[in-house]
Amino acid sequence: MNIRRMMNSPHPASTQLVVRSSAYALFAAVGFSCLLQVLWLVGTAVAEPIVTTSIPASEAFISVAKVAQPAVVNISSSRKVVAGTQQPPSPFFDDPFFRKFFGEEFQRRFQLPPERREEGLGSGVLVSSDGYIVTNNHVIAEAEEVTVLLADSRRFTAKVVATDPRTDVAVIKIDAKGLPTLPWGDSSRLQVGEMVLAVGNPFGLNQTVTMGIISAVGRVHMGIVDYEDFIQTDAAINPGNSGGALVNLKGELIGINTAIFSQSGGYMGIGFAIPSNMAKGVMQSLIKHGKVIRGWLGVGIQDLTEDLAKEFGVAEIKGALVSDVASDGPAAKAGLERGDVITSFNNVSVKDSTQLRSLVTESEPGTTATLTILRDKRQRDIKVTLGEQPKEVGQFSGKSLAPGRGDHALTGVAVEPLVREDLRRLNIEGGVAVSGVEPESPADRAGLREGDVIREINRKSVRSVEDFERLVHGLSPKQGVLMLIMRGKATVFLSIKPE
Numbered sequence: 001m002n003i004r005r006m007m008n009s010p011h012p013a014s015t016q017l018v019v020r021s022s023a024y025a026l027f028a029a030v031g032f033s034c035l036l037q038v039l040w041l042v043g044t045a046v047a048e049p050i051v052t053t054s055i056p057a058s059e060a061f062i063s064v065a066k067v068a069q070p071a072v073v074n075i076s077s078s079r080k081v082v083a084g085t086q087q088p089p090s091p092f093f094d095d096p097f098f099r100k101f102f103g104e105e106f107q108r109r110f111q112l113p114p115e116r117r118e119e120g121l122g123s124g125v126l127v128s129s130d131g132y133i134v135t136n137n138h139v140i141a142e143a144e145e146v147t148v149l150l151a152d153s154r155r156f157t158a159k160v161v162a163t164d165p166r167t168d169v170a171v172i173k174i175d176a177k178g179l180p181t182l183p184w185g186d187s188s189r190l191q192v193g194e195m196v197l198a199v200g201n202p203f204g205l206n207q208t209v210t211m212g213i214i215s216a217v218g219r220v221h222m223g224i225v226d227y228e229d230f231i232q233t234d235a236a237i238n239p240g241n242s243g244g245a246l247v248n249l250k251g252e253l254i255g256i257n258t259a260i261f262s263q264s265g266g267y268m269g270i271g272f273a274i275p276s277n278m279a280k281g282v283m284q285s286l287i288k289h290g291k292v293i294r295g296w297l298g299v300g301i302q303d304l305t306e307d308l309a310k311e312f313g314v315a316e317i318k319g320a321l322v323s324d325v326a327s328d329g330p331a332a333k334a335g336l337e338r339g340d341v342i343t344s345f346n347n348v349s350v351k352d353s354t355q356l357r358s359l360v361t362e363s364e365p366g367t368t369a370t371l372t373i374l375r376d377k378r379q380r381d382i383k384v385t386l387g388e389q390p391k392e393v394g395q396f397s398g399k400s401l402a403p404g405r406g407d408h409a410l411t412g413v414a415v416e417p418l419v420r421e422d423l424r425r426l427n428i429e430g431g432v433a434v435s436g437v438e439p440e441s442p443a444d445r446a447g448l449r450e451g452d453v454i455r456e457i458n459r460k461s462v463r464s465v466e467d468f469e470r471l472v473h474g475l476s477p478k479q480g481v482l483m484l485i486m487r488g489k490a491t492v493f494l495s496i497k498p499e
Helices: 002-008 013-052 057-071 096-102 104-109 276-289 306-311 328-333 353-361 422-427 442-446 464-473
Strands: 073-084 115-126 130-136 145-149 155-162 169-175 196-198 208-219 230-233 244-249 253-260 271-275 299-303 319-324 343-344 370-376 378-385 413-417 432-437 452-456 481-487 491-494
Touching: 002 253, 057 073, 057 196, 057 208, 057 244, 073 299, 115 253, 130 253, 130 276, 130 442, 155 276, 169 276, 196 253, 230 253, 271 276, 299 432, 299 491, 306 491, 319 328, 319 353, 328 378, 343 353, 413 464, 432 464, 442 491
Parallel strands: none
Antiparallel strands: 073 115, 073 145, 115 130, 130 169, 145 155, 155 169, 196 208, 196 244, 208 230, 230 271, 244 253, 253 271, 299 319, 319 343, 319 491, 343 370, 370 378, 413 432, 432 452, 452 481, 481 491
16 A cells, blocks of 8 residues: 555655665566466476477487388489480581581580480389389389399399389389388378478489478379379478388388479479379289279369359369260260269269379279269269270360450350361261450450360350350350360360459
8 A cells, every 4th residue: 555655646756766666676576486487387398298208209210211211222224315316415516607617526526426325313112022113104214224222232133014104103123032111001191290201312322311291182283194192291302212212100101202393403392202092003003914904984074163163053162073974984874964063982072173083093993983963953972883994085174264354255256167077076966166266355364265166155055156156145244154165185164254
């Protein structure tokens, strides 16, 4: 009460000093006491894990590295390159003036030898004690000789068993027994943030181990191979790591290191690995059949966009939109139709067309799959017996679509009739060819191109120029258009909207 009163009333200077000093002393004592309690609590919290942790993290890494390193090998490949197929080092050497000025001998000094040997380095993983090794296709592609160097310095000439460029997986074999191996892990159980080790031979530095985490899973649309489902990691991967092992802390092989994102040619914190489940399936098929036998559904599929999801009554932008159905394929026999949206494959939720394609191709031909689809905004299940994927399969893909502007959605689109030869070549009964698309028009912004063949407008068949004009004439300025087109071998939907 004295303090409060003293502080709120006029006092001589000396009295104010005494009161303030007493208050400061009290506050300091209380504050110091609180600080001691906080430090005691923090010290307890910090000390707790140190007491309860029995194995340091470094020892776990050491244990995994000891298991993984002997199973990772150095692969060197070589092939002859004929210089006659290469370009001269400079266009100036083909210029008569420079040849006369410097002389023919000067030019010959800069020419490549007529034949030279090109060397390549990479990594591989021993997956069987009798010498089967999994690596990347690009490590041994076109190689005339493949040499494998083991961790114990033994050297072998390897035989190429088979390769699959569409996943960038290859299998080679050496003649040896009792070799150390890495057990396969289940890549479907990987979690973002999980710690991993990358083992390989970057820049020829054998048995190099780096550490990082799983940065992402299911990376697609990278443009690396046809079938993509990459693990992304920040474990350091450099040239020479290709084909090496990505290992979890259980010492299991969960990926085959394949590529890096780099603007310098070296490590920049983004590396990609083929998931172990995909690599294992491809390897088994290559060893058993000499090729990869993939399941086939017989449909063209594309990703949903926001506009397409609205057109087909899909609440979420998930699933794969069926844009085409092969007339004699498994999907047609099961009753699948163009415009269906596949949301599930054997009780696995389908995120996009890339995931569905992976699920189908990883399935055995002849097996029965259950598809959950949306048709006319109603959900239903369809059972399909998968076939074997033929050699030539049309590639179907969607693209991001942007709204345009104009009096109506098809402003600026010019068409022309298809001749009989075109109809026979495309195996269709009718349609019109796009002969021009006005720049910056709604159709141009949506991705319509000259040469595309228009099959449908708003789910109504277009068999002739007259059909096209009739349907376009009925469009209102604010009405969007759902267009089915053929582009090469692919049939895709385009959603075109006016401004």
